[in-house]
Structures are given as C-alpha cells and as structure tokens.
Amino acid sequence: MRPLSAHFFAPTLPEREGWIDRAKLLAIRGRSRREQIERAFEMDVRNYPCPAGGCLLTELSFVPKVQDVLDHSDELNLRDCRLLKIGRHFRIGERTKVIIGRNEADNAMLENVMQAGETAITWMDGNTPAGIITGDQGPAGIGLAVRILLRYTKAEPAVQCRIKVRCNGSEEIIFVANDMNEAAVTPYLIA
Numbered sequence: 001m002r003p004l005s006a007h008f009f010a011p012t013l014p015e016r017e018g019w020i021d022r023a024k025l026l027a028i029r030g031r032s033r034r035e036q037i038e039r040a041f042e043m044d045v046r047n048y049p050c051p052a053g054g055c056l057l058t059e060l061s062f063v064p065k066v067q068d069v070l071d072h073s074d075e076l077n078l079r080d081c082r083l084l085k086i087g088r089h090f091r092i093g094e095r096t097k098v099i100i101g102r103n104e105a106d107n108a109m110l111e112n113v114m115q116a117g118e119t120a121i122t123w124m125d126g127n128t129p130a131g132i133i134t135g136d137q138g139p140a141g142i143g144l145a146v147r148i149l150l151r152y153t154k155a156e157p158a159v160q161c162r163i164k165v166r167c168n169g170s171e172e173i174i175f176v177a178n179d180m181n182e183a184a185v186t187p188y189l190i191a
Helices: 034-042 063-072 078-083 104-113 139-151 182-188
Strands: 088-093 096-100 119-123 130-135 160-167 170-177
Touching: 063 088, 078 104, 088 139, 088 182, 096 139, 104 130, 119 139, 130 139, 139 160, 139 170, 139 182
Parallel strands: none
Antiparallel strands: 088 096, 096 130, 119 130, 119 160, 160 170
C-alpha cells in the first residue's frame, strides 16, 4: 500500500477486496512535503519527523550502493547499511570495496566505523580524503585502493605520494604515483 500516492498505481489487493476505500487514499507526487504538512495541521498532528531529505532510496547515488551490497554480501547487517550513507564507494574485487570520504565528516565517520581486518588509507601530504578498504585485501587491492584515493586529492598528477596504511594496529608508509584520472576510476565507482 502507498496511501500517500495510491492513485498513481494500480489498485492493491486490500483495495480490490474492499478492505480499504481507495477514494480515501491520496495522490501526492514529488518530493515536496507541503501537502503532507497541511494534512498534518488539519488533523492537529504537531509532532512529526522533520520533512527534509526524504527517503534515501530516491537519491540516485544511493540505490547503486544498496544493489552492490545485495550483490556482494552473504548476509546483510546494520553496519553495511550505515556505511552506505558515507562517502564514495568503489568495488575493486568480488569481495573488496573501498570507501573514500567526501569531506572531513565522512573521514571522521570512516575512522570511527573501521573494524578489525579493515585497512585505513590516508594521504600524508594533505588532510583529505581518507578511506577504508573492506573485505578481501592483498597488496594489489591496497595498491589500487590507494591510487583511487589519490584521484580525489590535490596531489599533482604522476607525483609519488606518501600514503599511510593502517590495519590491525600495524602502520606503514608506502609511496604510490598519482596516476588515475576520472576515466580510470569510473569503472570501479559504485556511487
């Protein structure tokens, strides 16, 4: 049932069976919340959630992230769902994903949600972005993840960059060339 937009869809079983009067259902379209707020006022409903934003599934960049988790996870968990709201996501292997922060808030969240076995990557010559690598990891995957991270820094093209790599309490500095442009990164980008 979609009580707010039912008139834009075929009648559902409860409507066809007469359990619900279709005439009482609404025909609201779009992302504006004006009509819902007016109805809430008419019904003297004062305490309702903030109408800003709407459903994340209406965001074009969010749906591919959800599909990727469904396609590459054996079982869903709340943490995976929370990670979908943070940063840019890249699929670099069947069981390997890289999440790169878009801003300082994303970087801080990634730092806070990182779990044992995951790898944090940080550009040493600038303060942003930061990233984490989840899933299966090896030297080639880490190398690709770092090159993707560098695409979103202010590092000069082709320059060797210092990257801090942290995993399970160990830390090392590696040097990687900033050699990926937008076209090279796009095949890995989920959203």
